[in-house]
Amino acid sequence: MNEKRQINFLSGVKGARFTERQLRSLLIWVSFLTSFILIAVSVVLFIVGRIYQEQTVTLAQNMKVVEEEIESMREAEILYRGITDKLQVSEKLLKIGSFPVLLFEEFVSLLPEDVVVSEYHFSRNKLTATLSTESLFGLEKFLQDLAMYGKKGNLTNIVVSSVNQKQGGQYETSVEADLIGAL
């Protein structure tokens, strides 16, 4: 009589009426399935975990072997790194090292025959030179050439700070210029 009794299991849902037998059967199936899932998932996880564990152990052993081999080549590594460090710095120094000298060479190459450098000073990207000549024409040509040289991009703020006529027909001029780009 009890088993045939209908219960309103989901009273809100139309037609959702179960007998107690059906409800019990459903419960048994659900519990069976959940148990099966729990066991199956645990077993699968256990097996996969073991496989991963073995792989981890193998990986750690391989790493240890390779690390030991690398450690044994420590001296070579120090030399290798030392060389590349030095080359890295050398690369930068090679780029900047000869620039003041090149600038000096170029500056001197601009001088006409009759213009002499009496003082040349280059420091902290600033060039100061005192030149003397007997030829005003030569001096003018040099200043024109210097202005053109500056336009090429190496010098900026070219200032002719003084032009003096000295005794004996000597002309003396001071030139200042800033070098473009920090060394």
Next chain:
Amino acid sequence: MIENLTHQYLKYRKTFVIPAVTLLLFVILFPLVTIPQIQSLARVQGELSDGKPRLIRLEMKRSKLSSVDEDLLKSNFALTAQALPSQKDIGAILVTLDLLAQQHGVLLGNFSASVGKLDETPVSIAPAPSLQMTISAKGERGNIESFLKGMSEALPLVTIETIEIKNKDITVSFLFYYKPLPPTLPPVDSPLPDFSQFQPTLASLSARRSQVVLPLPGENEAPSQLFERANPFF
């Protein structure tokens, strides 16, 4: 009658107990057993996925180090050490200056440098430490030009800071650099720098070395040997 009904009721309820307890066990065991298992698996998987690239890096480094030609490494080291000595090798720079002065017909005068402690270990080796030096010399304009050019193209590497010329007198101050070997190595799996990118630099250093007439002191030469010769400066 009442007892019979109670018995019937309990017998009927027992059929629900086992599945209900099973479900309850599932609810308890799932967070207690399965979730930690999954977490542990994820951790191991993470270790594996981290470890595999590390092993690849280590193997690459090992093969790179194994393939390095020891003789070539030593000769490259000697060359780079000539360009950038590992310590304040003041002797090397003095010898180079003397050679250049002889080659270019320039008379060397006074020089000054603050050398500091020779056995000093730089705190940081990232930027190359330098040593400032000032020299004065005397010569014709052309000779001074070629001397300066030779200096900027010689080894050890220097950067010229100031040039001061008054008639035939010249004063040059320059920075002489040195670069110690790395005191500690980075982690074992850190990759080795690519050497091939520095081939042009190596070639220019090699070309500079070949310009020097007399052999420069090597890296392993005892410092005392450098000063056994006559003082090149007057």
